[in-house]
Amino acid sequence: MSKAKILKIALVGNPNTGKTSLFNQLTGLKQNVGNYPGITVDRKEGFFNLNATTPASIIDLPGTYSINPTTLDENIVLETLLNPNESEYPDVVVMVADAENLKRNLLLFSQLKDLEIPIILAINMADQMKRKGISIDIDALKADLDTEVVLISARKKIGIETLKKLILDYKNISTKALDGLSIKVDEEFFGALQKTYPNKSLYQAWLTITQFHNLKHLSISEKEAAQEFLNCHNKVKHLQHKETILRYQLINNILKKDYKVDRLKGTDMRAKLDKVLMHRVFGYVIFFLILFVIFQSIFDWAIYPMDFIERMFLQLSNWTEAQLSPGVFTSLIVNGIIPGLGGIAIFIPQIAILFLFIAILEETGYMSRVVFLMDKIMRLFGLSGKSVVPLMSGTACAIPAIMAARNINSWKERLITILVTPFITCSARLPIYAIIIALIIPNERIFGVLSLQATILMLLYLVGFLSAIISAFILDKTLKIKKHSFFIVEMPNYKLPSPKNVAYAVIEKTKAFIFGAGKIILALSMVLWFLASNGPAKFKNAEQIVIQNNPELNQSSKTFSKKLGSYKLQHSYIGYMGHAIEPIIKPLGYDWKIGIALITSFAAREVFVGTLATIYSVENEGDTETIRERMKMEINTETGKPLFDFPTGMSLLLYYVFAMQCMSTLAVVKRETNSWKWPALQLFFMTGIAYLVSFLTYTFLS
Amino acid sequence: MSKITVANLKVGERGLIEQVAIEHIPLNLLEMGCLPGKEVELIQVAPFNDPLYIRVNGSHLAIRRDVAAKIQIIKL
Numbered sequence: 078m079s080k081a082k083i084l085k086i087a088l089v090g091n092p093n094t095g096k097t098s099l100f101n102q103l104t105g106l107k108q109n110v111g112n113y114p115g116i117t118v119d120r121k122e123g124f125f126n127l128n129a130t131t132p133a134s135i136i137d138l139p140g141t142y143s144i145n146p147t148t149l150d151e152n153i154v155l156e157t158l159l160n161p162n163e164s165e166y167p168d169v170v171v172m173v174a175d176a177e178n179l180k181r182n183l184l185l186f187s188q189l190k191d192l193e194i195p196i197i198l199a200i201n202m203a204d205q206m207k208r209k210g211i212s213i214d215i216d217a218l219k220a221d222l223d224t225e226v227v228l229i230s231a232r233k234k235i236g237i238e239t240l241k242k243l244i245l246d247y248k249n250i251s252t253k254a255l256d257g258l259s260i261k262v263d264e265e266f267f268g269a270l271q272k273t274y275p276n277k278s279l280y281q282a283w284l285t286i287t288q289f290h291n292l293k294h295l296s297i298s299e300k301e302a303a304q305e306f307l308n309c310h311n312k313v314k315h316l317q318h319k320e321t322i323l324r325y326q327l328i329n330n331i332l333k334k335d336y337k338v339d340r341l342k343g344t345d346m347r348a349k350l351d352k353v354l355m356h357r358v359f360g361y362v363i364f365f366l367i368l369f370v371i372f373q374s375i376f377d378w379a380i381y382p383m384d385f386i387e388r389m390f391l392q393l394s395n396w397t398e399a400q401l402s403p404g405v406f407t408s409l410i411v412n413g414i415i416p417g418l419g420g421i422a423i424f425i426p427q428i429a430i431l432f433l434f435i436a437i438l439e440e441t442g443y444m445s446r447v448v449f450l451m452d453k454i455m456r457l458f459g460l461s462g463k464s465v466v467p468l469m470s471g472t473a474c475a476i477p478a479i480m481a482a483r484n485i486n487s488w489k490e491r492l493i494t495i496l497v498t499p500f501i502t503c504s505a506r507l508p509i510y511a512i513i514i515a516l517i518i519p520n521e522r523i524f525g526v527l528s529l530q531a532t533i534l535m536l537l538y539l540v541g542f543l544s545a546i547i548s549a550f551i552l553d554k555t556l557k558i559k560k561h562s563f564f565i566v567e568m569p570n571y572k573l574p575s576p577k578n579v580a581y582a583v584i585e586k587t588k589a590f591i592f593g594a595g596k597i598i599l600a601l602s603m604v605l606w607f608l609a610s611n612g613p614a615k616f617k618n619a620e621q622i623v624i625q626n627n628p629e630l631n632q633s634s635k636t637f638s639k640k641l642g643s644y645k646l647q648h649s650y651i652g653y654m655g656h657a658i659e660p661i662i663k664p665l666g667y668d669w670k671i672g673i674a675l676i677t678s679f680a681a682r683e684v685f686v687g688t689l690a691t692i693y694s695v696e697n698e699g700d701t702e703t704i705r706e707r708m709k710m711e712i713n714t715e716t717g718k719p720l721f722d723f724p725t726g727m728s729l730l731l732y733y734v735f736a737m738q739c740m741s742t743l744a745v746v747k748r749e750t751n752s753w754k755w756p757a758l759q760l761f762f763m764t765g766i767a768y769l770v771s772f773l774t775y776t777f778l779s
Numbered sequence: 780m781s782k783i784t785v786a787n788l789k790v791g792e793r794g795l796i797e798q799v800a801i802e803h804i805p806l807n808l809l810e811m812g813c814l815p816g817k818e819v820e821l822i823q824v825a826p827f828n829d830p831l832y833i834r835v836n837g838s839h840l841a842i843r844r845d846v847a848a849k850i851q852i853i854k855l
Contacts, residue, residue, distance in 0.1 A: 143810040178837045184810055318801050321809050325836075347839075348822075357826040449841045453827040462830070486805075563805040564846070568832060568839040 084133040085166070086244060089154060089189060090173035091182050092140030093442075093569040095201040098231035099173055100137040101577050120153075121585075127245050136165065142181070144188040145288065145317070147486050147563060152291050158192055159284055160294045169247035170196040171240070173231075176206050176213070177570070179336055183328045184321070186222070187255055191280035195250035196224055197243050203228040203235055210339030221331040223251045232575055254280060255327065262320045266312075273306055287313055350571050354446050364447055368469070371434045375427050375473060375504070382426035390419030405610075413606030417599045420681055421591060424474060427504045429587050431473040435466060436582035440574035448566050458546050459553020460497075461490040461564060468494070468545065471501030475742045476594045477586050479749055486565075489558040493549050495749055496759060499742050500545035502538045502734070505682040509733050510537055512686055515705055517726030540734050544766075594681075594741035601680035601740055605651065609677075609691075612649035619645045646691055651676060665732065665768070666725035666775040668713070675738075682738050724778035728771040736767035785833065786848040788821040794852030795819075796835075803849045812836025813850060 090096040104123025121137040138157060139150035146152040157165045170189055174182035179200065189196050200213065206228075219226045225243045229236030243250075267279060274282035289295055289303035307313060353359055394415045401407040438444045444466065452462025460468075463485045470478035478498050485491035502510075514530050521529045615622065623641045624630075630637045646652055647670075655673035662672050670692045678685035686704065693707045711720040737743065743756040750756075788794060796817050799809065813819070813835050822839070823832040829844040 143807060145806050145810070147805065147807045181812055181836060181838050184812075314801050314806070317806055318799075318809055318814075321806075322814055325812065325814060351823060351832075355823060355825070355832075360826070445841070449825050449830060449832060452841075452843070453825060453829045456829075563807065564830065564841075564843045565805065565808055565811065566830075566841040567811075568841060 084127060084131055084244070084247075085168045086133055086135040087157060087165075087167035087170045088135055088137045088173065089158075089170055089185070090140060091142050091175065091178075091185060092567065094140070094173045094175040094182065095231045096140060096173040097137060097581070098575060098578055099171075099199065099201065099229070099237075100135065101581055102231050102234060102237060103135060127241050131245060133244070135171075136167070141185065142567075143185055144192075144284065146291055147565075148484055150483060155284065155288055155291060156293060158189065158194065159281060159288075159292065163294060167194065169244055169250070170194050171199055171244065172196055173199050173201050176200050176202045176211055176228075177209060179213070180325075180328055180332055183222075183332070184324055187324045187328060188280075190222070190224065191254040191278075193252045193254055193278050193280075195247045195252055197240070197247075197250065198222065198224060198226045199229050199236070199240055200226065201229055201231055204230040204233050212337045214335040217335040218331070221335060223253060223255070225250055254278065261323055262316055266316060270306070273302070287317065347570060351446070351568075354443065355450060360446075360450050364450065367434075367438070371431065371469070372472065374430055374434070376507075379426040379430055383423055386422050386425070387419065390415060390422065394419075408610055409603070409606060412610065413603045414599070416687070417602030417606075420602065420683060421595045421598050423683070424504055424590070425587060428473045428477065428590050429583055431470060432477065432583050432586040433579065435470065436579045436586075437574045439582075440572070440579055442569040442571045445566050445568050449568070452564065458549040459490065459493045460549050461485050461487060461494070462566070463564075464490065464494040467498050468501055471498045471503060471545075474503050474505070474590055474594070475499045475501070475739065476745045477590050479742070479745050480589060482749070486563040489553075489556060492558070492750065492755070493552045493556070495746055496552060496755060497545040497549045499737060499739065499759065499763065500541050500548060500735070502541040503682075503739075505739070506733050508683050509678075509685050510534055510730060512705055512708070513721070513726050513730050516708055516721050517723050537730060537734055540731075544735060594745075597741040597744055598681050602684075605677050605680060605684075608651040608654070609646055609649045612645070612652065615648040616645055619648060643692060646673070664775070665771040666728045666779065668720060670711075671729070675732075679738055680740055682733060685733075722779075724775045727778060728775040731774050732767045732771040734767070735763055735770055737763035782851050783854060784848045785819055785821065785831065785850040785852055786844050788819075788852070788854075790821055790824055793818055793820040793855040795855055796850060797853050798851040800849040800851075804846060808840075808842065808846065811838050811840060818855070819850070819852060 088096055088100055100121070100123060104125050123135050123137070125133055125135070127133050136157070138154045141151040141154050143151075144155055144158070146155050157163070157167070158170070160166060172182075172186050172189060174186065186196070186198055198218075206212070213228070215226050215228060227236050227240050227243060229240055231237075267283070270282050270286065271279055274285065277285065285292065285295070285299075286303050286306055289300050292300075295303070354363060394411050397415065398407065398411045401410070435444070438447070447465055448462035450462070451465050455462055455464050464482070467478045467482045470481050475498050478501070479495050482491050482494040482498070485494060511534075514533055518530045518533050523529055523532065619641060623637070623644050624632065627637070627640060630640070651673055652669075654676055655669040658672045658676070659667075659669040662675065667675070670689070673692060674685045674688040677688045689708065690704045693704070693711065708721050709719065712718070713720040713722075713725075737760045743760060746756040746759060747753055783794070785794065796813065796815050796819055798815060799813060801809070804813070817836050819833055819835040821831060822834055825832070825841075830841045831844060831847050832839070832841050833847070834840075
């Protein structure tokens with residue numbers, strides 16, 4: 078016999094029911110996050126063995142309250158479970174439900190049951206039932222719901238083995254729909270529906286009709302047929318309403334006998350914490366304190382691992398160069414690939430720390446309270462309370478931040494969040510700010526206390542934040558998109574975060590950054606390497622020319638090789654590109670050398686400093702102090718004064734505050750909005766504003 | 780005669796849902812149990828008077844005032 082077929086399991090459930098805990102419990106580290114083909118939603122799949130001979134794959138479908146989707150994530154549940162021909166279609170569905178709010182959880186169960194797939198109801202948090210005074214008659218529930226039911230505690234590993242046994246035995250689970258529910262809604266309508274779709278189950282047909290615009294697997298003719306059917310029967314919302322009422326009637330009747338709760342035993346911890354955390358004054362104070370701690374850790378603690386990573390990659394680069402024989406291939410690895418990888422790795426500490434905090438805040442249930450506190454304020458600017466997480470994440474990196482905007486239900490609010498997030502000062506801008514501020518702002522204290530340099534840095538962050546808010550306001554007034562206020566946020570119970578879930582969430586987000594941004598940064602750094610290490614005639618004869626110009630230099634000396642490197646870069650393709658854009662950037666106070674750095678830093682902003690180091694042939698590239706000294710000496714060829722004076726420095730700083738200098742972000746925006754229109758708009762407007770502001774700054778200051 | 784809605788409740792007050800303006804309310808909210816006959820309690824109001832934090836059908840939800848104003852109730 079051939080190897081056993083892999084059993085396909087789909088994990089479904091309301092948000093905050095411990096679905097992900099169960100997933101982590103079953104699969105351990107054997108999981109991977111990919112993308113669903115053609116769309117952006119993360120697809121989490123894991124593998125484990127049900128017994129010695131039966132391997133299983135399990136997908137963790139996004140949390141949803143209903144099969145009828147309201148966000149992109151929730152749509153996946155519908156798509157996966159409605160198309161039996163798809164490869165994702167599961168053999169069995171495991172629905173995780175919360176013991177405390179079984180009624181609402183059973184609504185989704187009743188919908189899934191009607192899809193006529195084998196389904197197992199796993200009631201989670203069994204360990205807390207006693208404390209909360211809940212008792213459930215499992216056998217009666219099994220009979221009433223016509224399926225297998227199991228009590229589990231994903232965190233305490235209770236009931237997992239029983240669940241596995243039930244999964245193995247999935248073929249014996251009834252696939253009958255619940256009690257002719259659909260027909261009761263409207264006999265005439267559903268009769269006609271069954272006639273139109275004789276090959277689908279009634280509920281499948283109903284979902285096909287009501288959700289056809291969300292279903293990618295339907296052909297155009299099928300969609301037209303659905304639209305036509307709807308045109309003849311335009312009362313869908315009323316039918317959905319009636320359907321929901323009927324479902325709850327059924328559920329209430331079942332729970333009345335099978336589910337008991339002693340209300341007296343419920344704790345009032347929620348109420349007490351809510352009073353403080355959502356207080357009109359203390360609520361904000363606490364939130365800002367938390368923000369302060371987060372930023373403190375990103376900027377302070379993250380420095381150490383970042384320094385370490387930087388040194389490691391520099392050493393790796395030097396070591397590799399020493400091991401390999403010189404040539405194009407070595408140059409590609411040493412100057413293209415390794416620095417490219419280093420440019421990605423350097424941001425991992427900040428991103429991981431930020432998402433550690435966000436994961437903890439989300440796990441505890443606090444984040445929903447922040448959404449509640451901030452919604453009205455954010456709405457003044459066309460954003461949503463749910464925009465807080467993307468904007469916070471933007472201080473580390475815009476890529477995971479923009480991806481975090483997915484759970485904003487209103488398309489307009491989501492789009493505006495995506496469009497303005499890149500204004501938030503990300504960690505890649507920091508090295509540029511640091512070196513230029515050190516160059517043009519004296520290291521003094523205002524009133525003997527505040528550091529002038531630190532104040533300027535803070536102002537730059539503030540300018541970034543304000544431009545995000547103001548652009549959001551303008552976009553809200555100008556974008557002609559109909560706004561639906563489909564804002565519903567569940568306020569989950571407070572709970573201690575599970576270290577396992579937090580760890581997996583951090584790994585997942587960091588991976589998303591590495592593979593999302595990483596690919597582009599790496600590819601671009603290779604293109605830049607090619608452009609910088611190739612060039613026309615002068616580049617090819619660089620060695621002779623440098624010898625002619627510097628006859629006094631020993632050709633094996635370090636100074637000579639640095640001079641040669643600098644000359645080569647200047648006459649490489651990218652050097653010519655720098656010259657080509659010089660007329661455009663001259664009004665901003667930049668010369669062609671800065672132009673080169675502007676071009677290279679388009680891959681990722683932080684490349685700016687490294688490029689300048691190469692152009693100025695700094696002896697020790699890893700040392701920012703020497704780069705700064707060298708930049709200080711650079712002379713403006715026209716005025717004869719230092720190039721990096723106050724006007725040029727300020728102009729550069731403000732350029733980087735506004736400009737859309739990040740290919741990876743543009744790519745992510747394209748992916749998330751499914752159109753080139755929005756990233757093009759960002760590139761055009763942000764860089765336009767940057768140019769204008771820098772021009773005005775330079776003109777007025779000089 | 781003006782109708783009483785969830786938006787008219789004061790913190791701590793409860794009402795019985797009488798009617799919901801189906802066309803103006805997301806299906807999702809109905810499915811959370813915001814249906815005629817259910818009891819709804821206003822738990823808290825966010826600073827600046829919006830959104831509202833309600834308890835309905837055993838769920839704790841935050842909804843915006845404009846949607847709350849579409850849920851007609853009888854005060855309890």
